[in-house]
Amino acid sequence: MQRRPIILWGDPRLAAPNAPVETFDKDLEALIEEMFETAWAAPGLGLAAPQIGVNLRLAVLDLSVGKDPDQKTVLANPEIIGQEGRVSMEEGCLSFPGLFTTFERPKSITVRAQDATGKWQEIEAEDLLAQALCHEIDHLNGTLLIDHIRGLKRTMFIRRVKKLQKTGAWG
Numbered sequence: 001m002q003r004r005p006i007i008l009w010g011d012p013r014l015a016a017p018n019a020p021v022e023t024f025d026k027d028l029e030a031l032i033e034e035m036f037e038t039a040w041a042a043p044g045l046g047l048a049a050p051q052i053g054v055n056l057r058l059a060v061l062d063l064s065v066g067k068d069p070d071q072k073t074v075l076a077n078p079e080i081i082g083q084e085g086r087v088s089m090e091e092g093c094l095s096f097p098g099l100f101t102t103f104e105r106p107k108s109i110t111v112r113a114q115d116a117t118g119k120w121q122e123i124e125a126e127d128l129l130a131q132a133l134c135h136e137i138d139h140l141n142g143t144l145l146i147d148h149i150r151g152l153k154r155t156m157f158i159r160r161v162k163k164l165q166k167t168g169a170w171g
């Protein structure tokens with residue numbers, strides 16, 4: 001399986017609309033495997049299709065980063081159907097390499113999504129898994145880390161990106 005280059009913040013494809021996944025075939029399976037390979041190699045806990053320039057409502061998650069096949073989760077056309085509590089956690093993103101910021105997410109969520117075969121499933125998650133699910137679903141709505149932070153925190157974050165870009169450490 002091939003890995004795909006991960007596109008970084010500033011690329012318009014990260015904010016472009018994402019079309020629903022409608023065809024669950026061999027091509028989709030191949031794309032999903034490439035997304036897992038790309039996430040594992042990064043390494044990262046998950047990857048959304050727009051991050052490799054494919055504007056589909058599709059993401060993969062694997063908190064074990066390739067160690068436990070049971071943790072491979074495919075999210076096609078996911079939606080959050082319930083949420084509870086709030087918790088503040090540090091978060092990073094493969095499209096902001098080397099950067100982290102802290103903001104609030106729901107403590108627990110229920111997600112409805114299709115798997116690689118098109119079968120609908122309900123996923124109940126809390127803490128890290130809930131955070132990761134919210135993060136990937138955000139990507140499918142064109143929302144990035146930076147959209148969750150405001151004011152001085154956001155200004156400082158952008159300054160850190162610019163510094164990395166200047167030193168060539170970005171990407």
Ligand code: NI
Nearest residue numbers: 092093094095
């Ligand atoms: Ni991300």
